Amino acid sequence: MTSDHDMLWSCCAYLGRVLLPLLDQEPWRQDRRRERLHSWGIDMAVGERLMEVFASLAAHAVAVDTSLSASEFETLPLSAVADAATGKQDFELLAGLPDTFADDRDDIAVKLFRLYAYKGDQTSLQLFRLGTEVRHTLTVLAARESVPSPTCRDIFGRADEAHLSL
Template identity: 55%
Template sequence: MNADRDEVWRRCVRLGRVLLPLVDREPWRRERRHETLRAWGVDTGTGEGLIGICAALAAHTVAKDASASPEEFGALTVTAVAGAAGGSQDFELLAGAPDRFDDERDERAVMLLRVCSYAGDRHALLAFRLAQETRRALTVLAARSPQRPLTCQDVLRMAVGTDPAG
């Protein structure tokens, strides 16, 4: 059972990593996002990594709520993941984070989101903004698709060759 949870998390992370490259097929979106991140005082690489981990946490929340196996993960809709990203409190998304991570980058990103969420003031606002930016990216992707509803598996299929991490 634990192996299934680990595999679901890995698929969630993959979804988070391919999200922005897919959205950026319209180059102006990347420019706009970079401007927004800089206006928030966030390094664009760090901000994009945090958006990716927010997407992974939102997908993981939906998968856990649905008790989805790795095979069932692909059937989850991107709209449901977007709803979790934009409709959940930071601590709700973080509560679903795995206990251990295969990739140190993911662990650091989750820890940074935790610090932002619990630090209060502008840091909590940043965590909220990043979740909203994640929701926006997922919504754009879902709306762009001729297939209704767009599923997580559809996104992973679309991303073949897009994810630099493999």
């Protein structure tokens, strides 16, 4: 039986996975992001995967801080996730994670994020830049919504409309 905490992480991971495909519905955004990653010396695939897990970690941190259950996760405002992406320290984003992950991709991505967070030096700057990119992504997606304070539910609805089942 899957615990609520594991289900909460699954919701957070799904949010992280759909953000870039939704943003990239405007193809020029992907090109611009890839140019930035290249200029920062970050491999495109690594950078995009780190952005996904960064968004997942930010959402998870806010959900845990506000005691949201998995069933309440969709009510989480995108603005709170965006704020966490740039407002929380790396170690704060890593606090309270599940001990194991159902998806090996999540396990590997979280380990890579940990490595970047604890290595310091240039990798800390790269994480800061990636956090800024995540915040920008969330802000752009929130601006596309017709409601005043978009939530994760709105993003999940867009993902369903775009037939994203990641």
